Amino acid sequence: MGTGRPLKASGDEESPSPFHVSMKCLRITESENQYIDVDVIIEERFDLFVNGIHITTFFASPVELEELALGFLVCEGFIQPYSRIGPITITPDSISCTLDIDADELAALTHQQRCGTTDYCKDTVRRISSDVRFSKEAVIMAVEQLKEKGKAWHRTGGAHTSMVCNDQGEVLFSCEDVGRACSVDKVVGKALLNGTDLSQCALVTTGRLASTMVSKAINAGFPLVASKGATVREAVELARETGITLVAFVRRPDLYVYSGEQRINV
Numbered sequence: 481m482g483t484g485r486p487l488k489a490s491g492d493e494e495s496p497s498p499f500h501v502s503m504k505c506l507r508i509t510e511s512e513n514q515y516i517d518v519d520v521i522i523e524e525r526f527d528l529f530v531n532g533i534h535i536t537t538f539f540a541s542p543v544e545l546e547e548l549a550l551g552f553l554v555c556e557g558f559i560q561p562y563s564r565i566g567p568i569t570i571t572p573d574s575i576s577c578t579l580d581i582d583a584d585e586l587a588a589l590t591h592q593q594r595c596g597t598t599d600y601c602k603d604t605v606r607r608i609s610s611d612v613r614f615s616k617e618a619v620i621m622a623v624e625q626l627k628e629k630g631k632a633w634h635r636t637g638g639a640h641t642s643m644v645c646n647d648q649g650e651v652l653f654s655c656e657d658v659g660r661a662c663s664v665d666k667v668v669g670k671a672l673l674n675g676t677d678l679s680q681c682a683l684v685t686t687g688r689l690a691s692t693m694v695s696k697a698i699n700a701g702f703p704l705v706a707s708k709g710a711t712v713r714e715a716v717e718l719a720r721e722t723g724i725t726l727v728a729f730v731r732r733p734d735l736y737v738y739s740g741e742q743r744i745n746v
Contacts, residue, residue, distance in 0.1 A: 498543045499632040521638035523658045529576040540662040549575045551669030555696035558589050608723040610679040610703035615745045618649030622684045623708050623730040629654040642667040642685040660687045668700045678702050689728050691715040698722050
């Protein structure tokens with residue numbers, strides 16, 4: 481996706497963004513030293529409460545927080561993708577919602593080891609049985625659109641992008657965030673709030689496909705997860721155990737399919 485080098489701030493030519501602010505820095509190059517204004521991405525702290533119980537703390541971009549909360553609860557296995565939840569309340573530093581779950585069950589979920597460790601994921605994460613198929617070109621086309629959708633990344637070099645795409649490689653929803661995990665949670669939440677059937681879609685994201693990212697995709701019910709970046713052994717093992725299609729190093733004209741190759745039409 482390019483160098484990710486911060487761009488010179490745009491001054492008044494654009495309206496203020498919730499993603500970044502203009503800050504001064506000293507740019508040192510081979511030819512000169514110069515103070516310039518650059519756009520720097522914003523990261524804020526938000527505590528998530530469910531039924532009044534503190535669940536986690538996000539360090540995230542201060543946008544699409546309702547989507548973040550819903551996507552997190554789904555991607556971390558607290559609820560199923562189409563579960564009903566109570567109203568989500570946003571304050572300057574917290575997100576609160578209610579679930580139809582008793583205190584003991586919520587406490588057990590809260591203290592479980594979260595995704596990213598293969599032993600936990602293999603025992604508890606759902607299995608993927610979707611029969612949807614994707615062409616090689618659809619996967620490549622989807623991944624190539626990450627660069628276009630990454631507007632905050634272009635301005636700051638400090639944002640991740642995640643997208644929900646259909647089986648034709650068309651982008652249905654996209655979200656950016658200072659954190660890769662939060663960008664995934666947000667786009668999952670956005671898609672679910674719009675009634676999207678994730679079992680017919682792909683999750684496409686920037687960065688390395690670690691087991692944490694693959695686990696989120698599985699809990700959300702995606703049949704395929706893809707990235708231009710690399711993957712890791714634990715993510716491949718998890719993908720093979722649960723039946724999700726894992727595609728990495730997607731760089732035209734090639735891609736590497738580590739699991740679930742039956743869903744790729746070549």
